[in-house]
Amino acid sequence: MSNDTIKLQAQARTKFGKGAARQIRRENKIPAVMYGHGADPLHITLVGHDAMMALKNPNALLTIVLDGDEQLALAKDVQRDPIKPVIEHIDLVIVRKGEKVVIDVPVHLEGEAAPETLVNLDNSSLQVEVEATNIPESVTVSVEGLEAGTLILAGAVELPAGAMLITDPEALVVNVTQQISAEALEAELAEAEAEAGIEHEPTDEEAAEAEGEAAEGAEGDAAAEGDAEKSDDA
Template sequence: MAEVKLAAELRTDFGKGAARRIRREEKVPAVIYGHGAEPKHIAIDSHALMMALKTPNVLLRLDVEGKSELVIPKAVQREAIRRFLVHVDFLAVKKGEKVTVELPIQIEGELAPGGNLLEHVLNTLPVEAEATNIPESVTVSIAGLDAGHSVLAKDIALPAGSALAVEDDAVVLQVVSAQAEAPAEEAAEGVEAGAEA
């Protein structure tokens, strides 16, 4: 995973008013924490940060007024409607250090014919990986799976250097029968027919 370098500035004003002022300047208020150090309150250019966060679990090298900080995003708050960045929490990391992250799950292949549905029990897969080598995602093949089949965490091939941070037998995906809803629909039609009579 490549590092993304961004400039950040320390901030000394806190509270809602200060945060609004920072956002008016097209910057995002953020905090760096970790390694037992005092949290650092910073501001980062909103457009540059938004572009960097398009990569899940991106590794950022922040230049905080001449000092370099290696971080990963841990909590990203967005405005509910327009989705602009409101606040970001960063975790300071070091080369060789292990961190727990949530990897997006990419699906490939087609289910067995029959109109069955794929249910995502987990939307992301928790894994432990080296902070400077976090995979972008994991890929799961659902080719030929039929109703009643499940994909467990242990069935997913992890990128080198990663380990599961969830129980091996945790269900990640399952295939459910679309016909399970048909009797309920037929019953509703029967009630309507009875009402018309």
């Protein structure tokens, strides 16, 4: 956990609407709104590059500096462009020192499970309640040497001091299974496709092989007929 905050310089925003937002983004800034603790929503702009770097950690504790005043905040919602690496808008929620917040913390796996196993991460994050000024970047789960059939539930994950689990303790986080061979996987897929009535066009190799077998069969039939005719002539 870290008590460090990231300072972001902000400016008050007085123009609104899509046109104003586009203009703000053209200036390499990001429109944002900050609210919470009964305060009126405060519309601001943030320096684009600084905000993007800060929000590489979605749970980063931010110090928003506006007209010399500082306010602690967390990013509540970050709207990103679906194509370009651009943040379009940020919702910030005001927090206080000592206040508890509920956030999603990523699960980080370390170690290697037993040979010929697969490690499935069923829940990539856990929801926990922590102090706003003491948010963990992640929680670590060791899979070192775990055998197939091992299940790790949320309640068994060790949390940082002061953190309380909100996720259902019975929620599956890690499932270690037996690794399946390529042949077995292919057989399962073929069986599933057959049950679903899915038919595939033969590949060029399969078609050539089938033609070869058909030709061999035809030659065999012709030879058999020839032998039969010779036998009749005799």
